[in-house]
Amino acid sequence: MVDVRARYIMLLHVFARPSPMSRSTPAHMSTSPAPARAGRLAWAAVAGGLVRAGPVWGSGAGEGGLAPTVVAAGFLAIAMVAATIVVVRYVGRLRRRAAALDAACAADPGFVFVFRRTSSGAPRCVYRNPAAKRLCSESFTADPLRFAAELVAAAFADGQAHSNESALDTAAGRRTVRWSACAVADAVRPIRRVTLRGRDRTEARDDEAQRQLATAVLAQTRDCVLVTDATGRIVLVNQAFCDTTGYRREEVIGHSPSLLASGLHERSFFRAMWEALEHEGAWQGEVWNRRKNGDLFAEALSITALRDETGRVSHYVGVSSDITAQKAQTEQLQHLAHYDPLTHLANRALFHDRLGHAVYRADRTQGRIGVMFLDLDGFKAVNDSAGHDAGDHLLQEVARRLVASVRKADTVSRLGGDEFTILVEPVLEVNQIVAAAERIIAAVNRPVTVGEETFHVGVSIGIAVYPDHATSVDGLLECADHAMYQAKQQGKNRYVLHASGAA
Numbered sequence: 001m002v003d004v005r006a007r008y009i010m011l012l013h014v015f016a017r018p019s020p021m022s023r024s025t026p027a028h029m030s031t032s033p034a035p036a037r038a039g040r041l042a043w044a045a046v047a048g049g050l051v052r053a054g055p056v057w058g059s060g061a062g063e064g065g066l067a068p069t070v071v072a073a074g075f076l077a078i079a080m081v082a083a084t085i086v087v088v089r090y091v092g093r094l095r096r097r098a099a100a101l102d103a104a105c106a107a108d109p110g111f112v113f114v115f116r117r118t119s120s121g122a123p124r125c126v127y128r129n130p131a132a133k134r135l136c137s138e139s140f141t142a143d144p145l146r147f148a149a150e151l152v153a154a155a156f157a158d159g160q161a162h163s164n165e166s167a168l169d170t171a172a173g174r175r176t177v178r179w180s181a182c183a184v185a186d187a188v189r190p191i192r193r194v195t196l197r198g199r200d201r202t203e204a205r206d207d208e209a210q211r212q213l214a215t216a217v218l219a220q221t222r223d224c225v226l227v228t229d230a231t232g233r234i235v236l237v238n239q240a241f242c243d244t245t246g247y248r249r250e251e252v253i254g255h256s257p258s259l260l261a262s263g264l265h266e267r268s269f270f271r272a273m274w275e276a277l278e279h280e281g282a283w284q285g286e287v288w289n290r291r292k293n294g295d296l297f298a299e300a301l302s303i304t305a306l307r308d309e310t311g312r313v314s315h316y317v318g319v320s321s322d323i324t325a326q327k328a329q330t331e332q333l334q335h336l337a338h339y340d341p342l343t344h345l346a347n348r349a350l351f352h353d354r355l356g357h358a359v360y361r362a363d364r365t366q367g368r369i370g371v372m373f374l375d376l377d378g379f380k381a382v383n384d385s386a387g388h389d390a391g392d393h394l395l396q397e398v399a400r401r402l403v404a405s406v407r408k409a410d411t412v413s414r415l416g417g418d419e420f421t422i423l424v425e426p427v428l429e430v431n432q433i434v435a436a437a438e439r440i441i442a443a444v445n446r447p448v449t450v451g452e453e454t455f456h457v458g459v460s461i462g463i464a465v466y467p468d469h470a471t472s473v474d475g476l477l478e479c480a481d482h483a484m485y486q487a488k489q490q491g492k493n494r495y496v497l498h499a500s501g502a503a
């Protein structure tokens with residue numbers, strides 16, 4: 001303070017000059033030495049913040065008194081100094097405010113711009129936070145008014161908040177920014193400032209786009225998707241799952257996938273599944289399940305365990321496709337490959353296969369097996385008199401009677417035409433197979449009704465026993481065929497045991 005006061009006194013001395021007025025001033029009006037009074041007034045002005053002008057009467061030029069103009073000049077200087085102080089303080093306050101704003105906005109990851117309306121009415125950017133500065137330096141469209149001009153103009157025009165989203169090409173790539181411009185309201189004056197804020201939504205947009213894509217894929221895929229939590233409760237299914245199983249989403253969410261269980265799999269099947277999931281994190285295989293309407297369906301299923309960052313299982317994801325039709329087709333093909341399409345009996349290939357296995361087993365167990373070779377008698381007449389279809393019906397009926405005449409474990413096959421073979425296994429006594437042949441003859445001899453007509457056919461049977469008559473599949477069949485031929489020759493509708501003459 002002392003320093004300031006000394007400066008003002010010094011200034012007063014600099015500006016103090018004798019004036020003509022000072023010489024004409026009456027001596028009685030001088031109450032104190034002029035410099036001292038001027039100094040007091042100046043000090044009072046500074047101390048009180050007021051600039052006061054007053055007559056300062058010197059005691060004469062010879063006494064060094066000051067003219068009024070000199071005093072006024074001094075006050076003017078004081079006023080200028082005071083104004084400078086005010087301006088400096090104001091600027092300091094502005095700077096502090098800007099710094100505070102900067103500090104407040106520095107941590108804000110968003111972009112903050114403040115616009116002011118110039119005298120021409122055009123908005124001018126008067127503030128940018130650090131993120132906004134970075135954006136402007138990185139962006140190829142550095143001027144924020146280029147990408148948010150409409151918003152700022154609209155906010156200035158109506159004082160409302162306006163927002164939009166725009167894409168900016170920056171050195172770091174294309175960014176998507178959500179802008180919102182907000183007028184700084186003032187009840188008295190027209191809108192003078194608009195704050196423009198921007199949020200970088202590039203990653204959010206990418207995440208959203210990814211989410212939308214995943215949802216679309218899930219909805220569109222033909223594979224059934226079922227997701228459970230770690231406890232095995234269903235948390236998500238897709239449309240294909242609903243279409244395949246017949247269940248609505250809300251009917252399965254929160255339930256266990258076991259609501260689809262068909263009951264066709266052993267417990268060991270599911271135990272092996274869970275063991276694989278536990279140790280390998282994945283399992284795949286074919287599962288028979290049941291739709292809501294009770295129908296069985298087969299699915300090729302693959303289950304994967306999802307783990308969280310701590311390594312614990314968080315979800316199980318099952319992706320499956322309905323392979324019921326495919327399996328049926330495969331089974332149909334297999335059936336065609338192994339069964340006679342007319343009678344559904346085993347065909348020649350399957351019979352050979354089973355006979356081979358039976359020979360192998362008989363070798364191991366020192367057992368016996370029997371083979372019967374059958375040829376219908378008088379079948380041609382059915383075809384000739386009633387037609388091929390009637391002949392087919394008769395063949396189907398004969399097939400049923402043959403199956404009914406032997407044990408379930410025995411294999412009845414149709415080699416073709418009206419020829420059949422039967423594998424009897426095991427044969428403990430030859431009489432056992434002879435008894436079977438007699439039952440068969442009796443069954444085939446029963447009249448067969450096809451439509452309006454009734455037919456009578458017989459059957460000639462040749463019998464061969466392994467290992468008594470042959471030790472190979474082909475040898476055994478040849479022996480049985482030969483025996484059947486003998487049965488025909490001996491008058492038909494009878495059986496012949498190989499090399500044992502007519503029965």
Ligand SMILES: Nc1nc2c(ncn2[C@@H]2O[C@H](COP(=O)(O)OP(=O)(O)OP(=O)(O)O)[C@@H](O)[C@H]2O)c(=O)[nH]1
Pocket residue numbers: 342375376377378379380381383387388389390391392395416417418
């Ligand atoms: N309906 C029908 N007939 C068939 C089929 N395959 C072969 N045949 C006929 O079955 C007949 C078999 O002839 P054969 O064994 O000589 O007829 P058969 O009257 O029984 O003669 P024998 O054995 O001497 O008593 C032929 O007329 C064939 O055309 C078939 O799949 N369906």
